[in-house]
Amino acid sequence: MALQQIVEQTVTGLGYDLVEIERTAGGLLRITIDLPWQAPVEGAPVLPEQFVTVEDCEKVTRQLQFALEVDGIEYARLEISSPGIDRLLRHEQDFIRFNGALIDLTLKEPIGGAAGGQVNANRKKFRGTLERTDEGGWQIVWSDEPPVKPGVRVSKKREPAPLQALGFTLDELRDARLAPIVNFKGRAAKPV
Template identity: 40%
Template structure:
């Protein structure tokens, strides 16, 4: 069973966006990050948690603890739509392998968007085009 796909179906059915699903094998913690344009409240988390608990019981999905929360100010960026939506924001990004025949895997800069399967990241040296499949992890950098 594709747990992330299953959780996404339940979460989107309730009117929220699934940002991420993490399952820690040892602690058996299931962490679900949700979002909605107006922002997430405690009541939103409770609604999703209650629904997932009921569905997991019916589907016999085994876990010890369920945690539902907002993605926070340093929201992870996973999908192409995330990179389009947060264009203009400062991000940190790590690739699976070093890029451009160098040894650099960590990048930061202003997200310029997403085009032709590539994340566009503006840095002092110019705009980097990083293929989405090369992105290991990307997060917003909160500006205070």
């Protein structure tokens, strides 16, 4: 059986989602897992978001070590982890789950002068808010206004930079990740 199949069967059999498999030249086999996500049901109580714990990683590690040994898969070191703050977005369900979140997006090809000619035609990388379009597709909305530095006054008369939007399909993406924003003041409550 192939590595992808063994890992996927083991991880999903234990009740987790397989996010990513990475194999390095040094023999490291890195598996990223997450807890299954279900779209919120209207009218149902909103439960707090669950996160992968060390015990979850330990359980998957023990089971995978056994499964990989049985099938004779060679590796020097096995590492099981959670997706982290810069989680990779790959599947449609990931985009649905993180709709409205700040993401970093890299396209396979430059945009070629889209967005009304206001964006550099060679640009491939964007940071903005992920949004669903009315047609059911996806778009990223951003502003090229530089962030305000702490202690600097900003005139109330200053016009903010306009918001820009770029529609995309999942086939056009090279990479899409949650933007790694760290807030040491605690998690903000999600809007209901």
